[in-house]
Amino acid sequence: MSDIKYLETHEWYLINEEVITVGISDFAQNELGDIVYVTLPEVGQDFEKGAPVVEVEATKTVAEAYAPMDCTITEVNSQLETEPETINNDPCGDGWMFKAKVNAIDDSGMSYQEYETFVS
Amino acid sequence: MDKRTTQLHSYHASQNAKFIDFGDWSMPFSYEGTLKEHDVVRNSSGFFDVSHMGRLEIDYSELDKISSLICSDLINIPMNKALYSIFTNENGNALDDVIFWKFEDKIILIPNASNASKIKSHLVDHKVDFIDKSLETVLIAVQGPRTIELINDRFEIPEKFSTAKSDNFMYARTGYTGEDGIEIMASNAEAGSLISFLIEKGIKPCGLGSRDTLRLEASLPLYGFELTEDITPVEASLSWTITNDHDFLGSDRIKTQLQDGNHKILKKFTIESRKIARTETIGMSGDIKGIVTSGNFSPILNKSIGFILFENKPPQNLIEFDIRGNLIEGNIVNKRFLS
Numbered sequence: 180m181s182d183i184k185y186l187e188t189h190e191w192y193l194i195n196e197e198v199i200t201v202g203i204s205d206f207a208q209n210e211l212g213d214i215v216y217v218t219l220p221e222v223g224q225d226f227e228k229g230a231p232v233v234e235v236e237a238t239k240t241v242a243e244a245y246a247p248m249d250c251t252i253t254e255v256n257s258q259l260e261t262e263p264e265t266i267n268n269d270p271c272g273d274g275w276m277f278k279a280k281v282n283a284i285d286d287s288g289m290s291y292q293e294y295e296t297f298v299s
Numbered sequence: 300m301d302k303r304t305t306q307l308h309s310y311h312a313s314q315n316a317k318f319i320d321f322g323d324w325s326m327p328f329s330y331e332g333t334l335k336e337h338d339v340v341r342n343s344s345g346f347f348d349v350s351h352m353g354r355l356e357i358d359y360s361e362l363d364k365i366s367s368l369i370c371s372d373l374i375n376i377p378m379n380k381a382l383y384s385i386f387t388n389e390n391g392n393a394l395d396d397v398i399f400w401k402f403e404d405k406i407i408l409i410p411n412a413s414n415a416s417k418i419k420s421h422l423v424d425h426k427v428d429f430i431d432k433s434l435e436t437v438l439i440a441v442q443g444p445r446t447i448e449l450i451n452d453r454f455e456i457p458e459k460f461s462t463a464k465s466d467n468f469m470y471a472r473t474g475y476t477g478e479d480g481i482e483i484m485a486s487n488a489e490a491g492s493l494i495s496f497l498i499e500k501g502i503k504p505c506g507l508g509s510r511d512t513l514r515l516e517a518s519l520p521l522y523g524f525e526l527t528e529d530i531t532p533v534e535a536s537l538s539w540t541i542t543n544d545h546d547f548l549g550s551d552r553i554k555t556q557l558q559d560g561n562h563k564i565l566k567k568f569t570i571e572s573r574k575i576a577r578t579e580t581i582g583m584s585g586d587i588k589g590i591v592t593s594g595n596f597s598p599i600l601n602k603s604i605g606f607i608l609f610e611n612k613p614p615q616n617l618i619e620f621d622i623r624g625n626l627i628e629g630n631i632v633n634k635r636f637l638s
Contacts, residue, residue, distance in 0.1 A: 212328075215334075215575075
């Protein structure tokens, strides 16, 4: 398993063999404020890199989380349907959004240090 | 251009407030989070720095002139009362919604931050004299069910919608959250000690984020969204404010609308989910089109709520919203959101 990587669009992903786990960064949840609703994808749905996968409703605004690479959804975090605030409380842990089988590997995300520099 | 900040900006910054641009102003959006602050005001007590709003002092010699510019009866409401009203233009449309505080010796007029300059020009145009107290004072709204018990050792508490004053403060038992509380005008010199007093009492600072979710839940309009220069008080479902029996700017059009009922109309709605119909979302009631003016999540109702402006009287309560390409159903509600 590699380290968590980050995208300029504020998602994080973790590659474990052929499966990625994806969520949004602590910076992103903090910018959005209280998250009240998420629209999750369906298992089996295909997404191309950069396509919107999850819609995140916060009291302040609505945002989307994008696919970090071409992938097929294998699992969604259904806890978020009833407890979307989990993303605020633990964005890179229990607040993960979906897992997906990688169809075209693209591990070009930023390291934590690079991302910290990017957002500061 | 640098944004304006209130006298209490350094306090907000010291509390790690997140700031948001609001018109010409940089104001605290939240401290610990909008939903937490919402909860504090619904269950305990919180305070808002609303010093970005205007504060104009007006002498009673100007009463008749000012009365001809608003839709409500400022003349006959008793002394030491507060009055919510709307400045209208010659078409009866809303220039601003404001609060008046009547004291024995003067009237305080509180326009919205975004409209303060416009209202001042409007008063000058209509030869209404006033003294602008905005730069030398702060305005703090203390709101929530525990507010009165927490502050009554320092403030003599007036009846609801009434005003009072002490050596250092002018205040009224009014607010914009649907909760009990008072709004306090203090000199800049007193601002720091007022905030210290509130904090000592355990009253928490709250930002504009929760002020917006609270006012929406309390079914209260916000200028720039529900109210604009393109809508009359009748169309904004604020006919209850029209108590001025004399002629006022645009009163002919307003009277016509009250009689014939043929006009656009603002309604409240709920959606039985947390999916938010945000500002400018289109909603259809039958073949009558509406546009959402404000929409957000209601923490108390645990669903989405908002205001929608229909082109004419909606034929049914069911609304079909187009939320980013998805058809979502909602319902018009005629009662207040909060019972």
